[in-house]
Amino acid sequence: MNTAWYGHLKFKSTPIFLAILASWGVAFLEYCLQVPANRLGSDVMSVTQLKVIQEVLSIGTFALFAWLAFKERPTLNQYVAFALIVVAAYLAAKR
Structure with missing residues (x-):
């Protein structure tokens, strides 16, 4: 969904209906x-x-997409936020 939601930002001159x-x-x-x-x-x-x-x-795929498509490297705060999301997933999946 990252490509669907954000990929069009690389092509801002494309008409919105085509995007x-x-x-x-x-x-x-x-x-x-x-x-x-x-x-x-x-x-x-x-x-x-x-x-x-x-x-x-x-x-995770968004971070990779943003880095490859837009040259936006994650910051330290974003890495910490990603780690907390992984912890949340672990806690939610734990039975």
């Missing part, structure tokens, strides 16, 4: 993976656990 259509296309492909993954995962994890894991993956 929206491209974002929807990318999001559709990601949903085609996420929905079946949640269905499979819900057999062994709670909805809360699935969501927290999804957030960790989303934040």
Whole structure:
């Protein structure tokens, strides 16, 4: 979803309706993976656990995306925030 939500910022001269259509296309492909993954995962994890894991993956891929696409390296505060999110995921997943 990072590409769908933020990728268009690299192409600000593109008309907004094309940016929206491209974002929807990318999001559709990601949903085609996420929905079946949640269905499979819900057999062994709670909805809360699935969501927290999804957030960790989303934040992690966003940090990589921001670095590669926009040359924004994470700051120390952001690394600490990411670590706290990982701790939250661990606590949510712990049975």
